Amino acid sequence: MLEIRIHGRGGQGAQVGCQILAGAFFKTGRWVQAFAAYGGERRGAPVTAYLRVDERPIRVRSDIERPHHIIVLDATLLDDSSIVASLRPGGWLFVNAPLPGVPPWNSVRVVTVDATAIALRRGLSPVVSTTMLGAFAGASGLVPLEKLVEAVREGSPARAEENIAACVEAYWACAGLEAIGA
Amino acid sequence: MSTTAEPEAELFCPGHASCPGCAVALAVRFVLKGLGPRTVLVIPPSCIAVMAGPLPLSSMQVPVFQTAFETTAAAAAGLARAFRARGEEVTVACLAGDGGTHDIGLQALSGAAERDEDFIYVCFDNEAYQNTGNQKSSATPWGAWTSSTPRGKPTRKKDIVEIMAAHRIPYAATACPAYPADLLAKIERARTLGGTRFLHVLCPCVPGWGIADDASLRVARLAVESRLFPLYEVRDGLRYTITHEPVGVPVKEYLSAQARYRHLTDEAIRQIQEDVDQGWARLVGRARALPPRAFA
Amino acid sequence: MLTQVATRHTRILLTGDHAVAYAALRARPHLIPVYPITPQTPVLEKLLELQELGELTADIMTVESEHSAMAACIAASLAGARVFTATASQGLALMHEMLHYAAGGRAPVVLVNVNRTLASPWGFWADQTDSLAQRDTGWIQLYCESAQEALDSVLQAFRVAEALLVPAMVVIEALYVSHTLEPVEIPDPELVDEFLPPYEPPVRLDPATPRGFGGTTAPVQWRANRLALKAAMELALDAVEEAGRRYGELTERAYSSVETYRAEDAELVIVTAGGIAGTAREAVDQLRGQGIPVGLVKLRLFRPFPSARVAGLLAGVGKVAVIDRNCSVGSGGIFCQEVRAALHAHRVTGPQVFSFIAGLGGVNVSADRVMEICRSALNAVSAPPDPILEERL
Ligand code: SF4
Numbered sequence: 091m092l093e094i095r096i097h098g099r100g101g102q103g104a105q106v107g108c109q110i111l112a113g114a115f116f117k118t119g120r121w122v123q124a125f126a127a128y129g130g131e132r133r134g135a136p137v138t139a140y141l142r143v144d145e146r147p148i149r150v151r152s153d154i155e156r157p158h159h160i161i162v163l164d165a166t167l168l169d170d171s172s173i174v175a176s177l178r179p180g181g182w183l184f185v186n187a188p189l190p191g192v193p194p195w196n197s198v199r200v201v202t203v204d205a206t207a208i209a210l211r212r213g214l215s216p217v218v219s220t221t222m223l224g225a226f227a228g229a230s231g232l233v234p235l236e237k238l239v240e241a242v243r244e245g246s247p248a249r250a251e252e253n254i255a256a257c258v259e260a261y262w263a264c265a266g267l268e269a270i271g272a
Numbered sequence: 273m274s275t276t277a278e279p280e281a282e283l284f285c286p287g288h289a290s291c292p293g294c295a296v297a298l299a300v301r302f303v304l305k306g307l308g309p310r311t312v313l314v315i316p317p318s319c320i321a322v323m324a325g326p327l328p329l330s331s332m333q334v335p336v337f338q339t340a341f342e343t344t345a346a347a348a349a350g351l352a353r354a355f356r357a358r359g360e361e362v363t364v365a366c367l368a369g370d371g372g373t374h375d376i377g378l379q380a381l382s383g384a385a386e387r388d389e390d391f392i393y394v395c396f397d398n399e400a401y402q403n404t405g406n407q408k409s410s411a412t413p414w415g416a417w418t419s420s421t422p423r424g425k426p427t428r429k430k431d432i433v434e435i436m437a438a439h440r441i442p443y444a445a446t447a448c449p450a451y452p453a454d455l456l457a458k459i460e461r462a463r464t465l466g467g468t469r470f471l472h473v474l475c476p477c478v479p480g481w482g483i484a485d486d487a488s489l490r491v492a493r494l495a496v497e498s499r500l501f502p503l504y505e506v507r508d509g510l511r512y513t514i515t516h517e518p519v520g521v522p523v524k525e526y527l528s529a530q531a532r533y534r535h536l537t538d539e540a541i542r543q544i545q546e547d548v549d550q551g552w553a554r555l556v557g558r559a560r561a562l563p564p565r566a567f568a
Numbered sequence: 569m570l571t572q573v574a575t576r577h578t579r580i581l582l583t584g585d586h587a588v589a590y591a592a593l594r595a596r597p598h599l600i601p602v603y604p605i606t607p608q609t610p611v612l613e614k615l616l617e618l619q620e621l622g623e624l625t626a627d628i629m630t631v632e633s634e635h636s637a638m639a640a641c642i643a644a645s646l647a648g649a650r651v652f653t654a655t656a657s658q659g660l661a662l663m664h665e666m667l668h669y670a671a672g673g674r675a676p677v678v679l680v681n682v683n684r685t686l687a688s689p690w691g692f693w694a695d696q697t698d699s700l701a702q703r704d705t706g707w708i709q710l711y712c713e714s715a716q717e718a719l720d721s722v723l724q725a726f727r728v729a730e731a732l733l734v735p736a737m738v739v740i741e742a743l744y745v746s747h748t749l750e751p752v753e754i755p756d757p758e759l760v761d762e763f764l765p766p767y768e769p770p771v772r773l774d775p776a777t778p779r780g781f782g783g784t785t786a787p788v789q790w791r792a793n794r795l796a797l798k799a800a801m802e803l804a805l806d807a808v809e810e811a812g813r814r815y816g817e818l819t820e821r822a823y824s825s826v827e828t829y830r831a832e833d834a835e836l837v838i839v840t841a842g843g844i845a846g847t848a849r850e851a852v853d854q855l856r857g858q859g860i861p862v863g864l865v866k867l868r869l870f871r872p873f874p875s876a877r878v879a880g881l882l883a884g885v886g887k888v889a890v891i892d893r894n895c896s897v898g899s900g901g902i903f904c905q906e907v908r909a910a911l912h913a914h915r916v917t918g919p920q921v922f923s924f925i926a927g928l929g930g931v932n933v934s935a936d937r938v939m940e941i942c943r944s945a946l947n948a949v950s951a952p953p954d955p956i957l958e959e960r961l
Contacts (some may be wrong), residue, residue, distance in 0.1 A: 109581075114749060116581055125583075125748040128692070131863060150850040151713070151744040151843040153932040185800050310775045316641065327789060330780035335773045338645060338782035340669055343639030346631060350601055350640025351773065353627050354649035357598035362775055380639070383632030 092143040092232070098163030099220060100135040106245060107163075108139035109217025111226070113241035114233045115143045123148040126267060136167060161226055163187060163205070163218050174198060180215045184226050186218050199265060201229045203260050212252040212259075220246065220253040224260030229267050276320045278456060279305040281333075288323040288331040293485035295475035295492055296396045297323055299449035300367060303394055303473075306459030309334060311363040312355075314348040316341050316377060318369035319403045319477075320396060336545060339473065344368045345381040349389035356390070364391040370411035374430045385439040388467040392459070395432060395470070398477035406480040414547075415540055417532040418480075436470040437509040443469040445505035445515075449493035454515055461505070474501045482531020494526035499552040500544075504559065509526055512558040523548050570627035576759050577819065582752040588654060588738075589614035590682045590752075591722035593624050594760040595678070598649035601629040601640035603659060607746045608682045608693050611654040626652075638677070645675035646781055648772040650726070656742065657684035658699045660777035664702065667735070671706025671797060673782055676729035676736070676767070678705075680722060683842065683893075684742040693930020694742040696842060696894035700870070700902040706797055708736035708804050709870040711815045711841040715745060715752045720821055721868075723760060724811040725931035730767045732807055741843040741893075742930065757829065759818055766808050769869035801872050808869050825874040828881060830856060831863030836946055837882060837919075839907055840891040841867040844926070844933055848891070851938035862942050873906050879914035882907070888919045889945040891938070892955070893927040900955040901925050920951040926958035933958070 094111070098104030105126035112124035126139035140154045160177055161184040162168060168185070177183060183198050186205040205221035214220070220242050227233045238261070239254050247252045283304040290297035296319050304311075310328045312335045315321050325331045337345040345367045352364040368377060373395040381393065401407040408418040410430040412562045417424055435446045442465045447455040455473070462469040463523055474495055476488040483491050495501040496516065500523055504518040527533040536544075582590065589611050593598065604612050616681020618624035631637045641651045655663065660681050670677050681699045685691035699709060710725060712718040718740045725736035740746055755763075773781060785793065808825050827845075830852050831837050836849045845866040855862045865881050867874075882888055892901025895904050899905065904923035911919065922945040927933035940961050945951075 112749055113581060121751060123748055123750045125743060128743065128747055136684070149713075149846040151669070151741070151748070151846045151932040152937075155932070155934055155936075254736050312647070312773050312775060321784070324780060324783060327780060327783040327785045328779070330783070332780070333778055334775055335778045336780040336783070337643055337773055338784075339639060339643065340665055341668065343636065345599075346636030346639035347643035348601065349629065349631075349636075349641070350644035350651075351647050353629055353640070354600050354644035354647035354651075357627055357644075357649055358647070379632060380636045383636060386632070387629075485935070 091148065092155045094141040094143070094159045094161065095154050095157040096139040096141070096161045096163065096219070097167045098137050098139070098146040099133075099139055099167070101133040101216045103217040103219035104137040104139045104163055106247065107223055108141050110225050110245035111233070111238075112141055112219065112264045113236040113245055117237040117240060120145060121147050157181065159184065159226070159230065161220055161222050162235065182230060184222060184229070186222055201225060201264060203264055205260060208256050208259050212256045214249060214252055214256055217253070221256040221260045224257035225264040228261035228264035235261050278452065279308070281305065281309065283307075283333040285331045285333065288325060289395060290319060290323045291450050291478050293488050294319070295449050295477070296320060296398060299396055299455070299473050299475050302348065302449060302452050302455050303367065303459060304332065304334070306456045307363055307365050307392070307463070310361065310382055312337065312351060314339055314344055314351065314364065314366045316344045316368050316370055316372040317403065318396070319398070320367045320369065322403060341372055342376040343380055344372055344377050345384035345389070345391075345393060347392070348391040349384045349387070351442060364517055365389060366393040368393070368395055369403070370395060370397040370399060371409040374411045374432050375409050378503045385436060385441050385468045385470070388441065390468070392462050392469045392471070395472050397472060398475045398480060399429070399549050400477070400480050402477045402480040415533065415536055415544065416436040433472050433506065435472070437506040439468070440509035442466070442508060443505065444509070445471050446501065446503055447471055447473045448492050448496055448501065448503065449473065449475060450489045450496065451503060451516060458505060458515070480532070482534070483529060487529065491526065491529050494521060494529060497521045497561065498523045498526045498548065500526055502552060502555055504555060511562050512555065514555065514559050521560040542557040577753040577755045579751055579753050581749050582715055583610060583747050583749050584718050585610035585682070585753065586614045586717040587719040587752045588722060588740070589618065590754050591719040592626070592652045593618050594724060594755065594757060595650065595652060595726050595764060597626045597652040598768065599627050599629060599640070599644045599651045600653060601631050601637040602642070602653050603631055603634045603637050603655065605634070605656050605659040607684060607742045608654045608656040608659070608680070611680065632760065634662045635666060638663040639691065641677040642666060642670045642675040645677050646673060646773050648767070648769055648774070650730070650767040651677050654680040654682070656682035657686055660698050660702060664705070667702055667705035667707055670735045672735040672793065674797070676733050676735050678725045678729055678738070680718070680738045680740065682740055682742050682746045686901055688733055691929050692742065694744055694843065694893060695929055696892070697896075699739045700739060701895050702737070703871055703902070706734070706801065707871060708734055708801070708808070709739060710736065710868055711739045712745065712868070713843055713845045713866065715748065715750050716821070717823075718745060719752060719754065720819070720823065721816060723764060724808070724815055724823065727764050727811045728804055728807045732803055732912060733769065734776060734797070734800050734804060735791065737900065739842065744843040753819070755819055763815060763818055763832070798905045804872050805874060823868065825869035826877045826881065827866040827868060828862040831865055833859050834863030834885060836862045836887040836889060837865050837885045838862065838889050838938065838942065839865045839868065839903065840893060841903055842893065844891055844893060844938070845852070847933060847935050848938050850935040851942065852936065855939055855942055860942070860946070867903060870906070872937060873910065875910040875913060878907060878910045881918045881920050882911060883916045885919045885924065887945050887951070889922045889924055889941055891924045891926050891941060894934070895925050895928060904955070922948070922951045923955040924958050925955045932957075935937065
């Protein structure tokens with residue numbers, strides 16, 4: 091089972107992004123489970139969304155305490171050191187940050203992408219989740235781009251084409267990228 | 273004033289359990305005649321519920337659903353929608369007391385009126401919780417003695433017709449069993465309309481008001497003729513029509529006929545008269561302000 | 569995201585709340601009186617969306633309170649309408665009076681409750697106390713572990729409730745079921761129509777045959793009414809089995825009042841309900857992988873309580889760990905009380921019953937925590953009389 095956690099702030103699309111990524115995995119024939127702590131819909135409030143992916147029905151119903159991958163939509167959230175600390179050994183951290191020079195944390199592999207800049211160019215700000223999903227798919231190779239694009243199209247509440255464009259741009263920016271760090 | 277021939281059919285059977293001389297029972301009889309046999313009744317706890325009969329008996333020739341105290345309007349709304357969904361033409365009517373209407377049932381009634389649910393709601397107002405032995409309700413008038421207002425009620429009676437009219441429901445009216453033709457005409461008019469229709473019927477209570485067994489209709493007439501309880505109707509919350517011109521007897525005649533007002537001082541009676549006069553003037557002003565449209 | 573897996577259903581990603589809305593769509597109710605409350609609101613929103621699309625023909629009555637919603641449900645049901653509603657937490661508590669009224673009045677209303685904490689203080693997360701506190705209202709209660717089970721159980725609840733004229737409550741957990749997106753199979757309308765016949769009560773509010781409903785009674789009549797309800801409720805034990813079997817024939821997803829998972833030869837059996845049951849399956853597999861023989865008994869039906877089934881399943885077991893995400897203050901875990909009562913009533917004295925209270929207020933209960941619970945029970949010499957608080961493990 092693959093466990094992924096998305097950390098964002100209200101308005102950045104963490105919850106919808108998590109559902110879109112679930113949809114992309116579902117399209118590959120996998121079983122998925124996605125949820126987010128509701129009630130954090132206020133702009134700027136920290137939001138955590140959870141995604142499980144497996145080859146068989148998923149039975150466990152609890153928060154993801156030790157994710158394989160973490161997607162962070164706002165780098166300031168990493169001030170809370172417990173987020174990175176919870177990553178499984180060998181896990182990947184995808185951070186929305188302008189510079190590729192984010193220092194590596196121990197065994198954590200870090201992928202950065204300036205999702206804010208990409209989203210701004212596409213007129214999506216403050217929604218950066220679809221952009222970060224592109225970065226995730228590109229760097230991890232876990233979900234094919236065409237399935238993700240389909241899922242973004244179906245799952246975007248608005249501006250589907252802009253979301254797809256941002257997602258694809260981040261995908262190619264990170265495709266095959268060797269993660270920084272260990 | 274329109275005069276309607278009294279329907280022959282008696283849908284309220286004799287032998288029910290009201291006190292002798294009860295004005296509520298008489299009013300229920302007329303209301304049922306007016307509603308006709310394609311009616312389903314919703315009744316909350318009240319003297320009317322007692323009159324409807326203990327199971328397995330029923331004094332009513334139409335189906336009765338006895339619902340929880342605060343739910344009359346909600347249950348009626350659910351019923352009306354159920355019949356509509358099933359494609360059945362049925363009049364849904366509520367028969368409630370003042371406690372069930374002015375107090376505990378007001379939220380559900382207001383909600384239903386705001387949604388313009390399709391039923392006729394009749395409030396039989398005997399101005400206190402008479403079924404449980406005369407405790408005050410918010411329909412009890414200022415100064416009236418009840419078992420829970422031993423010094424007389426210190427606050428005003430809630431004006432339920434104005435509250436209902438403020439929802440801009442299609443029809444709100446007052447009525448009284450001492451004026452059966454007027455009451456029947458109002459039921460008839462309510463039946464020609466859809467949406468939430470409300471009738472406020474003043475019903476003197478023999479033990480609660482402290483009147484003789486044969487006095488309830490006389491006292492009811494005094495309430496109307498003193499202008500304390502004018503007979504009128506309001507269309508769409510805006511158009512007021514006075515349906516009976518009262519002669520204007522002093523309110524003291526009405527008050528002194530009842531034991532519950534025995535303790536009132538002359539000053540208190542003067543204040544009540546002033547209040548009645550102001551209320552009447554306000555009503556007359558409203559009736560003049562926007563002339564009623566002809567009823568369809 | 570639509571995938572046609574077979575001709576008789578559609579497989580789609582849905583949250584538990586949305587799955588419930590699709591169940592209501594398929595049940596073809598006449599009327600849905602409903603009032604919004606977190607975390608039930610997506611049920612209402614999806615129903616309105618389905619109505620807007622022209623798929624749902626039911627009349628959605630957006631009332632001014634849950635109390636009025638249930639009052640409208642009861643009256644409409646007694647007039648012969650199929651009715652559905654959904655609520656959570658404070659809403660269910662507000663309905664409490666009318667829950668009794670529905671059962672006593674024999675109105676087969678189907679309600680979905682999303683298990684959520686009761687205030688004060690305010691909370692919005694999973695906790696079973698709201699629905700368990702309604703255990704004496706005369707409603708059938710089914711606890712679900714997933715969105716799929718929620719959808720399937722709503723349809724089965726209609727079948728059982730309408731056959732017996734007993735209202736039924738289907739319970740799902742806040743967040744972990746209500747707001748969790750997962751693959752769900754929606755059976756085709758024809759399939760559901762085959763499973764769920766139209767509702768036609770034997771007597772109803774009908775001007776053609778005037779009857780009084782709900783009037784005052786003498787003590788003997790009241791008792792007779794209550795005993796009739798009790799008898800009907802007892803029939804629900806078999807009716808739930810029958811509905812679960814029949815549903816399985818049509819959908820290949822059969823259900824029962826109690827479900828077991830790897831409970832054969834288990835030294836310790838976990839007993840729980842709702843979402844934690846899913847997590848417990850994972851814990852059972854992991855422990856079995858380590859050579860520790862544990863199993864699971866999942867309570868799906870809580871009212872009527874399948875006392876004989878539970879006692880029979882636990883009869884040969886050494887240790888039982890009941891996990892309650894609820895607390896009857898002054899007593900303890902409510903599922904555990906019922907399990908202990910069932911064992912006592914059926915003279916099953918073998919198992920040591922450990923009562924664990926876990927995940928109160930929506931605190932996360934992971935598979936690791938369930939494994940710790942199992943280990944602590946296995947290591948204990950004897951079961952303490954008082955509940956064990958999982959946080960202290
Ligand atoms: S208590 Fe009053 S209202 Fe009730 S039945 Fe007797 S007279 Fe009528």
